[in-house]
Amino acid sequence: xxxxxxxxxxxxxxxxxxxxxxxxxxxxxxxxxxxxxxxxxxxxxxxxxxxxxxxxxxxxxxxxxxxxxxxxxxxxxxxxxxxxxxxxxxxxxxxxxxxxxxxxxxxxxxxxxxxxxxxxxxxxxxxxxxxxxxxxxxxxxxxxxxxxxxxxxxxxxxxxxxxxxxxxxxxxxxxxxxxxxxxxxxxxxxxxxxxxxxxxxxxxxxxx
Amino acid sequence: xxxxxxxxxxxxxxxxxxxxxxxxxxxxxxxxxxxxxxxxxxxxxxxxxxxxxxxxxxxxxxxxxxxxxxxxxxxxxxxxxxxxxxxxxxxxxxxxxxxxxxxxxxxxxxxxxxxxxxxxxxxxxxxxxxxxxxxxxxxxxxxxxxxxxxxxxxxxxxxxxxxxxxxxxxxxxxxxxxxxxxxxxxxxxxxxxxxxxxxxxxxxxxxx
DNA sequence: GTCTATATCATGATAGAC
DNA sequence: GTCTATCATGATATAGAC
Numbered sequence: 247x248x249x250x251x252x253x254x255x256x257x258x259x260x261x262x263x264x265x266x267x268x269x270x271x272x273x274x275x276x277x278x279x280x281x282x283x284x285x286x287x288x289x290x291x292x293x294x295x296x297x298x299x300x301x302x303x304x305x306x307x308x309x310x311x312x313x314x315x316x317x318x319x320x321x322x323x324x325x326x327x328x329x330x331x332x333x334x335x336x337x338x339x340x341x342x343x344x345x346x347x348x349x350x351x352x353x354x355x356x357x358x359x360x361x362x363x364x365x366x367x368x369x370x371x372x373x374x375x376x377x378x379x380x381x382x383x384x385x386x387x388x389x390x391x392x393x394x395x396x397x398x399x400x401x402x403x404x405x406x407x408x409x410x411x412x413x414x415x416x417x418x419x420x421x422x423x424x425x426x427x428x429x430x431x432x433x434x435x436x437x438x439x440x441x442x443x444x445x446x447x448x449x450x451x452x453x454x
Numbered sequence: 455x456x457x458x459x460x461x462x463x464x465x466x467x468x469x470x471x472x473x474x475x476x477x478x479x480x481x482x483x484x485x486x487x488x489x490x491x492x493x494x495x496x497x498x499x500x501x502x503x504x505x506x507x508x509x510x511x512x513x514x515x516x517x518x519x520x521x522x523x524x525x526x527x528x529x530x531x532x533x534x535x536x537x538x539x540x541x542x543x544x545x546x547x548x549x550x551x552x553x554x555x556x557x558x559x560x561x562x563x564x565x566x567x568x569x570x571x572x573x574x575x576x577x578x579x580x581x582x583x584x585x586x587x588x589x590x591x592x593x594x595x596x597x598x599x600x601x602x603x604x605x606x607x608x609x610x611x612x613x614x615x616x617x618x619x620x621x622x623x624x625x626x627x628x629x630x631x632x633x634x635x636x637x638x639x640x641x642x643x644x645x646x647x648x649x650x651x652x653x654x655x656x657x658x659x660x661x662x
Numbered sequence: 663g664t665c666t667a668t669a670t671c672a673t674g675a676t677a678g679a680c
Numbered sequence: 681g682t683c684t685a686t687c688a689t690g691a692t693a694t695a696g697a698c
Contacts, residue, residue: 478675
């Protein structure tokens, strides 16, 4: 997934694994089936951990709505667990999962919704309870933005990285990144509702 | 860019363009040079429009800091302009630009920083003035999150799309999406600073 | 089950007639 | 400049020996 699905050849995979070229086709049938199993093996435990985390929070809350930060942390914390796997597997797994939705390969588009289905449903329920005044459509969009930010951050790609003015200090520490990410997302989810009619040029200066 | 760089063959391109297979190599030299010119032709005007928009806002503000929403709109509004180009060019151009950073092709990694350099510098200056109490590192990360959300949203990919519970109404209207996106990002940028030490389980319930 | 060898095909690039 | 024809390469997949 450093190279993307199409650019990654079975020759490269089998060579790095130290096995024969024909092994993939014997054990998995075809290249698609291999990548599908990789995704299931990585995404399955991750999303299961997210749901387990949420279960625990909800059991402890005894019927009260959860806090936004708690809910976001249930999504994010399992990612940190993955990132701590020994190098380079941790980093690459994050790339894999983050890029999954941007990956143009058709076959991924089929398995991802199934993998994420339960997670999305459960977290939408939790967020609906935490934000009772939020219209349904608005919440769905904000969840969309949230997943987008998370995916993009997980890829490790970075529009800003190569700009000289912006040399960051804690580039590799996933925990530090997520510690910054959670307040950002929480504030976004809690943002005041947009006016139904927004004029083309905004008044602004609200932060001055 | 519906298929990604590697999966798009010169045969496919020339066939759709109604020209000869050899035309690309004659006029551009190689496939890489072609995609590079495509990006420059799309990204150049977009980023130029962003800077022009910012210039206009700053001229009107006469030295006062801009509002966060204004700054974000200067980034987002030019995207809307692209999205309004006749179908399917508008939609596909957005995919192209949104996926650019996730695209694994090595050649893109070289030209994108150059294309975005000025934009990042200018907007960082503007945001620094609008958020004077924000530490530099924190601001850079929040800009990173912001670009990530925007890129992901532009791709049109969607983790939530295929989940039955989440059927959205205004799927295709880019203006409506951006109208929702701006308050989300503005709130994220303005979020309270994270505590230096966050305990593993948060107190939560702040939103109840 | 694992290997070698190979079939089949698509790709990017180029040579050379026009 | 534009076309046809072709090259060299590397891809997935499979047949068949061991």
